[in-house]
Amino acid sequence: MSTKRLAELSMLTAAALIVFIVELRFPDIIPIPGVKLGLANIFTVYAVYRFKAKEVFLMVLTRVILGSVFSSNLSALLYSFAGAMACLAGMLLLRRIIPIRYIWLCSIVGAMLHNTGQMIVAVAVMRSPAVLPFYPILLTAGCIAGAFTGICARLILRRHIQDE
Amino acid sequence: MTKGVKICLAVVGVVFAVSAVLTFIFLHSTGKDTENGSVWVEIVQDNKVLYKLDLSAEEDRTFRVEASDGGWNDITIKDHQISVSDADCPDHTCVKNGILRYEYLPIICLPHKLIVRFCDGGGA
Helix, strand or coil: CHHHHHHHHHHHHHHHHHHHHHHCCCCCCCCCCCCCCCCCCCHHHHHCCCCCCCHHHHHHHHHHHHHHCCCCHHHHHHHHHHHHHHHHHHHHHHHHHHHHHHHHHHHHHHHHHHHHHHHHHHHHHHHHHHHHHHHHHHHHHHHHHHHHHHHHHHHHHHHHHHHH | CCCHHHHHHHHHHHHHHHHHHHHHHHCECCCCCCCCCCCCCEECCCEHHHEEEHHHHHCCEEEEEECCCCCCEEEEECCCCEEEEEECCCCHHHHHHHECCCCCCCCCCCCCEEEEECCCCCCC
16 A cells, blocks of 8 residues: 555545544434434545545544544444444445446445444344334435435545546 | 446335335334323343333332443333433433333333333233
8 A cells, every 4th residue: 555545545534533523512413323414424435436445444444443432432333333344345336336426326325234234233232123113214314314425425526536 | 327326226215215104104103002091111121121110100210220231221200201311321322312202112222231112011
């Protein structure tokens, strides 16, 4: 990995972390566990279309671990890790199928997979399907949030491509 | 628009529609009343039922449920409604949840594996 690429990835990770921490300060719009905008995912979606799979993986891994340290919520690490990995795997596969013009679609699928990953861990941890009724709610919210982050990523990508 | 994009779009559309409908149903299913007016709730921890209470007959009170890892949740019953009033977990999701309202949506504390939900009556 070149120094330039390393710096680029570090910058993006830092920016994603800042956005993540700022978002923690937002009041909860809906008092349902797991419903959030996930603004830090703008950077993930962007990175998926810009970098190699391994590089994006490192970036997301760093963000998830540092994010849970900074938010002092280590018990949430398992959930965010499962969600982030499911989301990343899905988006890395989809970037071959979905052209950059439809990046919002890729982002929506990513958000849905994120919710699915979290749900699977939640059911496994609770050893009870009691959390499952929250799944459709998370999916609905995830769809909207995913479209939003996808559109944001598209705006950044467009600007970036113009600059080059 | 390629075929792959169309398929993705269709899948996303269907999943979104189905979950939106389910969300609507779940958020409109407020607590159930049995024929004799009693409202049963159970407090489950780690898959074991700790308490089974008839809210319509309960006095206002607050009690603490200890988790196996040393954590705790304070459960408050007030005006025949139940809520988690305080907890020592970092996210406080269960506290923000407020009063137990929806039949299908229990109050859940993931770190302490605690569930507060409506249940069928009988056999306290």
